Amino acid sequence: MSVQPIIEVTQLTKRFDAVTAIDHLSFSVMPGEIFGLLGPNGAGKTTAIQLMLGLITPTSGTVCLFGLDIRKHRRAILQRVNFSSAYVALPTNLTAWENLYVFARLYGLRKPRRKITTLLELFEMPHIAHTVTGALSSGQLTRLHLCKAFLNDPEVLFLDEPTASLDPDIAAKVRQTLRQMQRERGITILYTSHNMREIESMCDRVIFLSRGSIVTQGTPQDVMTRAHTASLEDVFIRIARDGRLQDIAEAPEALKEPS
Amino acid sequence: MWLRVSALLLRYLFLYRRSKIRAGEILFWPVMNLILWGFVTAYFKRLVLPEAVVFLLGGLIFWDVLFRSQMAITLSLTEEIWVKNLLNIFLAPIRIVELLLATCLMGVIRAVANVIVLGGVAYLLYAFNLLTIGLALVPFLASLLLFGWALGMCTMALMIRFGQAAEALAWGVPFLVQPVSAVFYPVDVLPGWLQTIAYLLPSTYVFEGMRAVLQTGSIAVSMLLTALALNLVYLALGAAFFGWMLQQARERGYLSRLGMQ
Numbered sequence: 001m002s003v004q005p006i007i008e009v010t011q012l013t014k015r016f017d018a019v020t021a022i023d024h025l026s027f028s029v030m031p032g033e034i035f036g037l038l039g040p041n042g043a044g045k046t047t048a049i050q051l052m053l054g055l056i057t058p059t060s061g062t063v064c065l066f067g068l069d070i071r072k073h074r075r076a077i078l079q080r081v082n083f084s085s086a087y088v089a090l091p092t093n094l095t096a097w098e099n100l101y102v103f104a105r106l107y108g109l110r111k112p113r114r115k116i117t118t119l120l121e122l123f124e125m126p127h128i129a130h131t132v133t134g135a136l137s138s139g140q141l142t143r144l145h146l147c148k149a150f151l152n153d154p155e156v157l158f159l160d161e162p163t164a165s166l167d168p169d170i171a172a173k174v175r176q177t178l179r180q181m182q183r184e185r186g187i188t189i190l191y192t193s194h195n196m197r198e199i200e201s202m203c204d205r206v207i208f209l210s211r212g213s214i215v216t217q218g219t220p221q222d223v224m225t226r227a228h229t230a231s232l233e234d235v236f237i238r239i240a241r242d243g244r245l246q247d248i249a250e251a252p253e254a255l256k257e258p259s
Numbered sequence: 260m261w262l263r264v265s266a267l268l269l270r271y272l273f274l275y276r277r278s279k280i281r282a283g284e285i286l287f288w289p290v291m292n293l294i295l296w297g298f299v300t301a302y303f304k305r306l307v308l309p310e311a312v313v314f315l316l317g318g319l320i321f322w323d324v325l326f327r328s329q330m331a332i333t334l335s336l337t338e339e340i341w342v343k344n345l346l347n348i349f350l351a352p353i354r355i356v357e358l359l360l361a362t363c364l365m366g367v368i369r370a371v372a373n374v375i376v377l378g379g380v381a382y383l384l385y386a387f388n389l390l391t392i393g394l395a396l397v398p399f400l401a402s403l404l405l406f407g408w409a410l411g412m413c414t415m416a417l418m419i420r421f422g423q424a425a426e427a428l429a430w431g432v433p434f435l436v437q438p439v440s441a442v443f444y445p446v447d448v449l450p451g452w453l454q455t456i457a458y459l460l461p462s463t464y465v466f467e468g469m470r471a472v473l474q475t476g477s478i479a480v481s482m483l484l485t486a487l488a489l490n491l492v493y494l495a496l497g498a499a500f501f502g503w504m505l506q507q508a509r510e511r512g513y514l515s516r517l518g519m520q
Contacts, residue, residue: 016512050515053350057509078352088518089343106351148347 004067006031006156006188007052012061014047014212021047023212024061029205031155034182034189036199036206036220038232040240044212045192049158052190053083065156079108084149085160086142092134096120096144099133100151107152119147123177139170146174150181156188163198171195175202196232206232210239280424287431294438302444316387317469318443320377324370324400325440325462326433328407331366332359333414333429340423346518355505359498362415363408370404392469395478399465402483405490406461410436412497416504422517441466461489 005028014022022044029035037045050056052063054074063070065077090099097116104112120126123143128136136144142162149157162178163171175198182189193199199206200220207217216223216239220232227235339345348358378389389396414432418425439453440462446454457463464486468479508514 014512021512046515047512050512055346055349055509055515056512057506075352075354078350083346083350085346087343088346090347091338091342091344093342103347103351106348106353108352 003030005029006066007035007190008062008064008067009048009052010062010064012048012051012063013059014051014056015059021212022051022058025209025212025214026061027207027214027217029188029190031188032182032186033204034179034191034202036203037190037192037209038196038199038206038236039209039215040236043209045209046160047212048209049083049160049190049192053078053081053158079152080154081156081158082107082149082152082154083158083160084145084162086162086164087160088145090133090141090144090148093132095130095132096125096136096140096147097129099144100147103148104151109151112151115151116147119150122150123147124173138165139167142166142170142174143177146177153185154187156190158190160192161194162191163193163195171198178202194236196236200232208235208239215239280421280427287434291434291438295443298438298448299443302448313387313473314470315443316381316385317389317392317473318466320374320381320389321399321403321466321469322437322442323373323377325403325407325410327369327373328363328366328404329411329414329433330407330429331369332362332408332411333418333432335362335365336415336418337426337429340418340426340517343518346515349514349518355502359412359501362411366407366411367404370400370407374400392472393478395468395472395483398483398487399469402461402465402486402490405487405494407433409490409493409497412494412501416497416501419501419508419517420504420513422513436460436462439463445470459489461486461493464489 007029009025009027012022012025013020025044025048037048039045047056051058052065052070054063054070054077057071066080068077070077094102100116100119101112104116109115116129117126120129123146125140125143125147128140128144133141133144142165146162149159159178163174166174178189179202181187191199191203193202203220205217205219206223208215208223216226216235218226223235224230224232227238229235336345339348374389381387381389392399410432414428417428439449439457440460441449441457442462446457446463446467449457464482468482468486471477471479471482505514508517
């Protein structure tokens, strides 16, 4: 029996008045994959994630998670997924423990003490449990957000630039923990980042968006091979500048590898 | 120096040009205060002073219940917007009715705490005993809580639709109904056309009922029932309006913008 996609996006379109933010987007993510949703600012990544989470209603097309339509089964789906974004915060005037306790209850955990303790230990920060969230460093905050994201043992995790604003050491630790969690629990991760080296090391497959449409997709290696380049960063820059992936022969001189 | 002053001046003027709500707010408070205290003065001209003090204190405490009830709902949303936690809440598997209920209960807690404190202070400083209202105190306060919830839902709906520009409404909306709710003066002080509007508000029946109890000791049950019926209508309208605005926000992407701005 073939494995069904855990996320299936079909002909998804979102228009805000005259602006088409997402244009007939179709892709699927298989269980256990780390899937990169990439593109320059304004490409439609955040809108796509918010459509997938039912925060925005699509103009047309469908999003299914676990085979369920997000428009009809949003609450059931949200119970099985979680989300963390560098642009969304937790209440700064609550302690780390209080924040996790509140969200654990929002996700239906009646006795979450052990779960919170385990997660704080996993992310190496049991000592900050009773520290006010506003007093935490960026690295601690990111890890606290990830603790929150793992509270309900999600089957799918949406991570919007999870390592933005982290120093390289903390970012590497976060990536290591995420990979470990993904291996141990078989979680599917939908990942956005502007750090292309991170994407190369983290993602099984990627899609690049520009103006709401897919420009290229595949494994990071496939994408680089098709673009005749040695890094995803080159692919990113070419898409950011041209809105499409032109052949390397047409690429601006500055982007070509020195001979 | 003038360059920097004018730059700052322009920055504030641009803000008002961008938001009609903020611009309207400049006039809103003075006008509302003028209307409110104008009616109070008119009432004082006709009244024996000791009675007026009792009514004023009762009015102040009762008004606070309505105000806190509405504020608890709207401030919950405002707080989530301020700390950028809104999306975490809306992406958790909670029903909208659960969100509304939680904020309404917060309103009950705040209102009860306020009644206890204000009632105590009024007794200690002015020898005004709120308990002289008797058993009617419970339905009176419950009625004000319900109306506060309805107003809170409407305010929250507007904030979701208009974003941070509408935050001033969190504080302003109760004061829109205050002059016509006959908080500090009887309804018959108002001009005829305003009396008609006043009787469409459940709060009017509560404040009129409170004065009647303090003055005569008798409870007008019909007033309580009318207030309850009106409250049910306003709650239904408030919930429907909130649901509609939330749907609009999902279609137009306001919710995500609000959560990340």
